[in-house]
Amino acid sequence: MLERIVKRVPMRNPRALSRTIMEMVAEGELSQGMRMPTVREVADALGMSPAGVAAAWRELVDWRVLETRRRGGTTVLGPAVPRRATRYDVMMKASEGIPLNIGHLTPDKTILPPLERAFAAALGDARVHDAAPDPISQRLREAVEPNWPFQPGFMMATHGGIAAAELALQTSVRPGDRVIVDAPTVSRILDILEALGARAVPVTYREGGPDLGELRTALAMRPAAFVYQPVGNHPTGFSVTPEWIGRAADLLAEAHMPIIELVQAPLMHAQPWLSLGTRLPRIVVHVHAYNFFTGTDLRVGVAGGSSYYIDRMWQKLTFSSGWVSRILQNALAFQLTDATALAELQRYVDTCRRRHADMLDSLARVGFSLPRTDGPTIWLPVPDEYVVTNQLSSRGIVVHPGSYFAPAPLDIDHVLINGSALGSQQTLVAETIGSIVSAIVPRGR
Incomplete structure (x- = not known):
């Protein structure tokens, strides 16, 4: 040999x-x-x-x-196996053939605002089919910049918020690097870090923001990046406070790494949106994802902030012409600026908020005491996440185990529920969950 x-x-x-x-x-x-x-x-x-x-x-x-x-x-062992988004794959497979999916953070397409007028307006841009790409179309920048939580040095459109976070990590993180993440966090972020060969360093997300003591300890490990969700943490629903921004900015003042802020559903949360970019604009990459409000086929995210880090993201896209179509960008801009489209969007948001509140109320009636958040996610503590998910699956209902959203074992088992998924049946689903939970003998830890 x-x-x-x-x-x-x-x-x-x-x-x-x-x-x-x-x-x-x-x-x-x-x-x-x-x-x-x-x-x-x-x-x-x-x-x-x-x-x-x-x-x-x-x-x-x-x-x-x-x-x-x-x-x-x-x-x-055998031939090289391409890296897979293992958590994503498992969650997608778990939902195959199950009629009621309340685990995925996907919008209910039956209530989404219509897009016909948005695409018609987008096609009217004189620069459609122009071969020279822009990081972000003029229309989209004018739509989102006035409400950005700080003055961005550079803005670019991406194929969704997760794509923006992935680009930021790809251009800053090497195999073996440590990356601080809020815990729990978006499962796709953990898949991305594993694919990069990076090690996730968890910092517990509490009401008010990621734990500052744990953050201080994590910073001593010389991380290559910090990824967290300042608004509407997925899955807990928690957001940072102004006090957290001030204290975290002091801790991070001498940092020489990107701070990647991912906001999965910005329009579900009241402005002003908070960001470390108000204090540390040179290193913050703030990302908004909009597909929860437009559907999976109008998947556009916007990254705005650090000129240095976002320019690196843009340069990586130019190697493969991976920039976002102006038609998609301008369709989103129309949805965010046209008076009629905004009214339809507000009705959609109001419906999602009402459904989320109804789901919380239904769970409260069967004994769950949960914090009131804007949603759309509900982070439900349970005695055994796998028993709950399997029992619900056998009854035709999909929720996801909390372990998929954490890089290390959680102190308490949870399941993730999309609180906006159900137009009705909240009471029935809550009672089903309650009956399963009440029959479980908690596991020893």
């Missing part, structure tokens, strides 16, 4: 070695279960340093091509 590896490696460096091993495994020359030579043996045969071979081995372990066990050596 060692002779074959030596013959195939084109250059004596870690990347060439890891690439060669990947090819040999994919082609079957190194089969599953084979024991690999030691790092020292490979280094001597190739004339490389042991550190260089070890670096190649770490990359192959990360790609699940090799497995290294203490005292057990290194063996072949």
Whole structure:
């Protein structure tokens, strides 16, 4: 085996070695279960340093091509497996064939504002089909900038809020870096960090904001970024206070990393929206996602803030022409500025808020004491999240386990509910949850 590896490696460096091993495994020359030579043996045969071979081995372990066990050596697992958004995949599969999905944070398409006039207006832009892209269309910037929580140095449109957060992380975080995250947080953020090979450092989100003591401790780990939700944390629904902004800004004043603020459903929450960008505009990337108000096919987010970090995001998009269509941007701008469209949007928001309040009231009647938030999410404590999710699934109802939204085990099990999903049946669903919970014997911890 060692002779074959030596013959195939084109250059004596870690990347060439890891690439060669990947090819040999994919082609079957190194089969599953084979024991690999030691790092020292490979280094001597190739004339490389042991550190260089070890670096190649770490990359192959990360790609699940090799497995290294203490005292057990290194063996072949199989061909490289592309990284997957594991939490997202599991949640999507869990909802297949289930008639009532109240777990996903997706809008009820039966009550969404109509988009026909928005797209007709968007097509009237003289720059439609212009080959020269802009980070953000003039119409969209004029629609969102007046209500931005601080004066942004740079703004750009993205294919949704998660895409903006992913871009910000991709352009600032390397494998092995630590990234501070609010806990619980958006499950997709955890999937993105795992795909980047970064380590999530959780900071508990309490009423009023992420725990400042935990944040201070996390900052001592020299993180590469801080991702949190200042408004309407998904899934708890909590938001930061002005006092939190002041104290957190003092803690972060000397930070040299991006602070990525993700707001999943800004229009559900009363302005003024709070942001660390009022104190630290040089490092804050503030992101608004709008597809909860426009539907999944008008998926546009806006990032505004740090000129340095957002320009890096924009430059990465230009390599693949991944910029957002002006038609989509201008359709969103129309929805946010036209008087009739705004009235329809407000009715939609009012309906979502009423549904969320009805769901909270129904849960309260069966014994759940929950904080009043603007929604749309409800973070429900339960004695055993997997029993609750499985029992509800067997009754045709999807909710998601709280562990999908945390990088480390939670002190108390939870499930996530989209409080705006139901136009009726809140009482029936709440009673079903209550009956399941009352029959559970809590697990020992």
